[in-house]
Amino acid sequence: MIGDRIRLVVLAVALIWVATVVYLRVGDRALAGLPRGWNRRVVPWLFLAPAVAIVGLTLLFPAVSTVVLSFFSSDSSEYVGFDNYATTLTDSVTQVALRNTALWVVLLPSLSALVGLMIAVLADRVSYGGLVKAALFIPIAISAVAAGVIWTFMYEYQPPFANQTGTMNALVMLVPGAEPIAWIIDEATNNYALIAATLWTQAGFAMVIFSAALRSIPDELEDAARLDGATEWKVFRYISLPLLLPTVVVVMTTMTVVALKAFDIVYVMTNGAYGTDVLSTVMYRELFTAKDNGVAGAVATILMIAVLPIMIFNVRQFRRSARQ
Amino acid sequence: MKTSSGALTLSVTFLLVAVAGCSSSDSEGGPAPTTSKAPGSVVEAAEAAAVEAAGGEELGGTVTMLGVLGGAELDAFKTVLAPFEKATGTEVQYEGTRDFAAVLQTRVEGGNPPDVVATPAIGEMAALAEQGALADLSEVVGDDTLNANFSQSLLETASLDGQVFGIFNSVNLGGLIWYDPKTYEGPTDPKSWEDLQAWATSTAEEGTTPWCVGLESGAASGWPAADFIDEILLRQAGPEFHTRWRNGEEPWTSPEVKAAFETYGAMVTEGMAYGGVTNVLSTNFAKAANPMYASPPECFLNQQASFMAGIITDSFPDIEPETDLDFFPVPDFTTEYPGIRSISGEIVAISNETPESVALVKYLATREAGTLIASTGRWLSPNKGVGESIYKDPFLKKASAVIAEAEGTYSLGNSLMPQTEVDAFWQAGLDYTQNPEELDEILETIESAR
Numbered sequence: 153m154i155g156d157r158i159r160l161v162v163l164a165v166a167l168i169w170v171a172t173v174v175y176l177r178v179g180d181r182a183l184a185g186l187p188r189g190w191n192r193r194v195v196p197w198l199f200l201a202p203a204v205a206i207v208g209l210t211l212l213f214p215a216v217s218t219v220v221l222s223f224f225s226s227d228s229s230e231y232v233g234f235d236n237y238a239t240t241l242t243d244s245v246t247q248v249a250l251r252n253t254a255l256w257v258v259l260l261p262s263l264s265a266l267v268g269l270m271i272a273v274l275a276d277r278v279s280y281g282g283l284v285k286a287a288l289f290i291p292i293a294i295s296a297v298a299a300g301v302i303w304t305f306m307y308e309y310q311p312p313f314a315n316q317t318g319t320m321n322a323l324v325m326l327v328p329g330a331e332p333i334a335w336i337i338d339e340a341t342n343n344y345a346l347i348a349a350t351l352w353t354q355a356g357f358a359m360v361i362f363s364a365a366l367r368s369i370p371d372e373l374e375d376a377a378r379l380d381g382a383t384e385w386k387v388f389r390y391i392s393l394p395l396l397l398p399t400v401v402v403v404m405t406t407m408t409v410v411a412l413k414a415f416d417i418v419y420v421m422t423n424g425a426y427g428t429d430v431l432s433t434v435m436y437r438e439l440f441t442a443k444d445n446g447v448a449g450a451v452a453t454i455l456m457i458a459v460l461p462i463m464i465f466n467v468r469q470f471r472r473s474a475r476q
Numbered sequence: 477m478k479t480s481s482g483a484l485t486l487s488v489t490f491l492l493v494a495v496a497g498c499s500s501s502d503s504e505g506g507p508a509p510t511t512s513k514a515p516g517s518v519v520e521a522a523e524a525a526a527v528e529a530a531g532g533e534e535l536g537g538t539v540t541m542l543g544v545l546g547g548a549e550l551d552a553f554k555t556v557l558a559p560f561e562k563a564t565g566t567e568v569q570y571e572g573t574r575d576f577a578a579v580l581q582t583r584v585e586g587g588n589p590p591d592v593v594a595t596p597a598i599g600e601m602a603a604l605a606e607q608g609a610l611a612d613l614s615e616v617v618g619d620d621t622l623n624a625n626f627s628q629s630l631l632e633t634a635s636l637d638g639q640v641f642g643i644f645n646s647v648n649l650g651g652l653i654w655y656d657p658k659t660y661e662g663p664t665d666p667k668s669w670e671d672l673q674a675w676a677t678s679t680a681e682e683g684t685t686p687w688c689v690g691l692e693s694g695a696a697s698g699w700p701a702a703d704f705i706d707e708i709l710l711r712q713a714g715p716e717f718h719t720r721w722r723n724g725e726e727p728w729t730s731p732e733v734k735a736a737f738e739t740y741g742a743m744v745t746e747g748m749a750y751g752g753v754t755n756v757l758s759t760n761f762a763k764a765a766n767p768m769y770a771s772p773p774e775c776f777l778n779q780q781a782s783f784m785a786g787i788i789t790d791s792f793p794d795i796e797p798e799t800d801l802d803f804f805p806v807p808d809f810t811t812e813y814p815g816i817r818s819i820s821g822e823i824v825a826i827s828n829e830t831p832e833s834v835a836l837v838k839y840l841a842t843r844e845a846g847t848l849i850a851s852t853g854r855w856l857s858p859n860k861g862v863g864e865s866i867y868k869d870p871f872l873k874k875a876s877a878v879i880a881e882a883e884g885t886y887s888l889g890n891s892l893m894p895q896t897e898v899d900a901f902w903q904a905g906l907d908y909t910q911n912p913e914e915l916d917e918i919l920e921t922i923e924s925a926r
Contacts, residue, residue, distance in 0.1 A: 422697075
């Protein structure tokens, strides 16, 4: 059984390789026969076509059909206009989800940029910096579902008089007179607890990007400022930070997208209970539990519209830095 | 009243039988999940039944099966599948997922359904049957076999417009109260729920929480509350009301439903349940009974279905059944509807009709396969041919007797409703536990999810 499958996978990969090489070779030869002007115009499309086809099939087509479905009834049989949007936007569950998603979008990017930048800058100044960086980096390799399970244990709650089995509450209990906190149930803490768990998986990424960017800042600039009598804080504030600004933007936008996409951690840890729903958990429930293609499509479209400006901004930023 | 005390006298008789049965099964010792605990003759009989189900052919090939089991439960179920695989040469590929509804939906819509599905969500299956995605088992398996092996009510539970879309594979008896006979000093044969709660209240006043409750269960959190509220409604408002309610003919906001929520609510207030409301919400149902075994015990009673015995003994392997753990059925809520019991269970259905999938379901419908289900020590068999004497496990034997003595057994409503409503019900179990004063709004929320 397994042997057959492995053979099949190897075969499929080999086939794709061969087909691609043949396509490019043969296409290139064939186009070589064209007049020179034509050739220069057509060749780029020869190379672009496979990528465009794949993106169109796996991204553009599903995106467009999602938007289309959002204007139809739950079983997609009847056109209903903006009804699904009205239904979902007036629903109290979606409103809570919108509020939470906004909270995620504000907190996750700013905190991960802050933590990532702080560690990146400070770790270079101490001998055990490598260790700190490694500790922050390792969670990147942990899947969000596993992270959710890990943090469920971390946040575990036991009654005040019992031994605390969750690490967070064990720490809380070190404070004299403190009561354990039901982190993911108490509505005062649960959204922050989920965001913190996600931060744990993402801050390492921010740190790596900042570390790389810091390396690219010429030492002479900082040294010159130090010779002129600038304090370390001033060196950071007036030399490093302005030069890091494009990187801050990259990290913030990436993290904003992560925050908008947030699903796994919420699904694993609370499944949206106690007011922790985000837009993607609402979408999932509409699609798989309620089986309402229309409303699920509407929620997905709202999410997509929220991400679009950030993506456009990001692409522009890339172009600008490419030109420089 | 008479029936429940009758059931108890009977079960005392079974206790004696069970003790003998237990000590002999102990000598086998240790966990041996992949090989059946059943005697060789039972396995041989099952193999013969499998050959017959396959029409006397060596079928070969494979059957894909989508279900919800995992871990030790799946290992136990595989011992039921093993004779079928051996006798027919057909490999059963069981895929267990916690996200059953989503996976099944995706595969059905993608034109790649599993051959056989097994799930406790009967309402979800009914929706699939309505789409025409499930085979009619009265044709495929045959009415004779079905009627010979299953009670009319079980067949009707998994039917739609005269089409039998599923047969019960395993059954759990709901509404049991688990306790540690060494520490629990309250009534073990209470005449009514009020009597039991009177003991619980006085225990609470003395400063010990009587109830051990846990509602957390990952994405399905809240179901233990929903199950018990469901049971209370069945036995407090009566089976007829219960049926109308689950069919959507009685609103969630009706006084009967409200009363059921409130009866449940009295069990989980501060002081009545271990650790208070916050702990009830954050404790996993599988760990709920653990404080019962602290010394001194932190709570005494855990309300849960028959499968709880396996969960408790998994956590505390040293527990001796009946010396350290036992149960009595939840007493009557009203004299008007005495001796009613609730069951829940997994049904199997055919979502892709192939010779192999038909043979498998035919096999699972046989008395021989039912006997193997009973031999796992985890589930009751829904099969009429499987009597109390077949159960080696003392709790299952007792549960089987409770069902036999019942005035009537009914399926829980939340296994039969559409999944959206079930989710809302589970969620309501959590919300009501957390904010009991908001009951009216909570009930309106479920009503609007219908």
